[in-house]
Amino acid sequence: MTKAANTAEKAENPPEIPADIQAMSFEAALKALDEIVARLESGRVELEESINLYGRGALLKRHCEAKLRAAEEKIEKIVVAGDGSIASQPFRGE
16 A cells, blocks of 8 residues: 555544544543643653644544534524524534
8 A cells, every 4th residue: 555545544534533532522532632732842851752742633633524524513693583582503614
């Protein structure tokens, strides 16, 4: 398999999010992601550990994005129509 084909396959089939990350709240996952970014930015991490941290960071990012999408699906936006009536619409992350 060529490198390009391998990259395309990984993009189509991203790794499953591990159970320990799935169990995290949005806030806990975001904090863990912030800690990984700080470690990577420090420049004091060896290459192999950097690669592992980057991979875990990508999974944490996906988990946070999924949590945000789920929250957006539950939120309704309250709108006031021109005639003064009040209604709600699904939130679309505007």
